Amino acid sequence: MTARWGLTVPLTGVPLPAHRQLIERLPDLGYTDVWSAETAGTDAFSPLVLASQWAPTLRLGTAVVPVYTRGPGLLAMSAATVAECAPGRFVLGIGASSPVVVGRWNAAEFTQPYARVRDTLRFLRSALAGEKVSAEYPTFSVSKFRLERPPNPPPPIMLAALRPGMLRLAATEADGAITNWLSPEDVRTVRAEVGAETELAARIFVCPTEDAEAARGLGRLLISSYLTVPVYRAFHEWLGRAAALEPMQRAWAAGDRKQANAAIPDEVVDELIVHGSPQACRERLRCYVDNGLTTPVIALLPTGGDPVEQVEALAPR
Incomplete structure (x- = not known):
């Protein structure tokens, strides 16, 4: 404990x-x-x-x-x-x-x-x-x-x-x-x-569920909403995720929210969301x-x- x-x-x-x-x-x-x-x-x-x-x-x-x-x-x-x-x-x-x-x-x-x-x-x-x-x-x-x-x-x-x-x-x-x-x-x-x-x-x-796809779906919605905010974008660039999140950032900037969510790799979701x-x-x-x-x-x-x-x-x- x-x-x-x-x-x-x-x-x-x-x-x-x-x-x-x-x-x-x-x-x-x-x-x-x-x-x-x-x-x-x-x-x-x-x-x-x-x-x-x-x-x-x-x-x-x-x-x-x-x-x-x-x-x-x-x-x-x-x-x-x-x-x-x-x-x-x-x-x-x-x-x-x-x-x-x-x-x-x-x-x-x-x-x-x-x-x-x-x-x-x-x-x-x-x-x-x-x-x-x-x-x-x-x-x-x-x-x-x-x-x-x-x-x-x-x-x-x-x-x-x-x-x-x-x-x-x-x-x-x-x-x-x-x-x-x-x-x-x-x-x-x-x-x-x-x-x-x-x-x-x-x-x-x-997210306490063994349905990994459901957890990742919810996680992607949250990640795209938060990590596109400039201060969080800079935070994750400092942490070394600039390349992994760049496709999401580009899609979000173009106004394509669906593509922004789809562009987030599973491994990033699994790193940031406990499920x-x-x-x-x-x-x-x-x-x-x-x-x-x-x-x-x-x-x-x-x-x-x-x-x-x-x-x-x-x-x-």
Whole structure:
């Protein structure tokens, strides 16, 4: 068994209030963490507030909250609220997100992502410690902000990071790095950038079915949607997949989504999507840990089966 074993919440197709019975049982099943996400479903903080009361031993984390879609003060307030509900058990994960989420969906300007993440991290360090913050950061300014309810203790802050610059920032100024869309072998490349002592968490897409073609079909849809985004394209070029993914990239750029999916090799899908029996999936997840991942976070993909039963079956043995 690994030291940490996380789950992404909420589960697809399960109403948020209906998670209570499962989340209450997660510690007994061997899960140590639940992590939320934020794109166009639930916000990142509300599921964790509920989980904080349903399972008072789980560690809770956001993976991740965009630094552009809330003002700095509101982001600090949201984090402080969860930290108050779960003292010492909340991890704030922040990241740049993408131009689609930030610009097209939230009417914000996606500029200088590295600098904005760095500046937000530095602001949050001060604000969550209860300090009055007046500062001119390179990407924004804050005047006389102080939390009325600073959390005790302040939560650790982790950064979403894909390539060397952000990974090194996570290692030197944050409390860890959060990544995704990588194979067990890729963990070694990422770990080399953050060093041996930095916590490294990763959301891992898990499709617990022995129907390999169905799993690969779903995996291709996800890969073409994500890895054509410039930041993920650059990430996989850095990881050495430029040639393998170039046919997909060309078809996607030409507007041929069907051909883009068909162009993704089976071996790339099998590297990036964990699928098979629950036992095979658990063994694959442990390969990530063996290669240097601190915190595997399962992102359960829909197979038509009962997601609650699948979470139970994927529990560490």
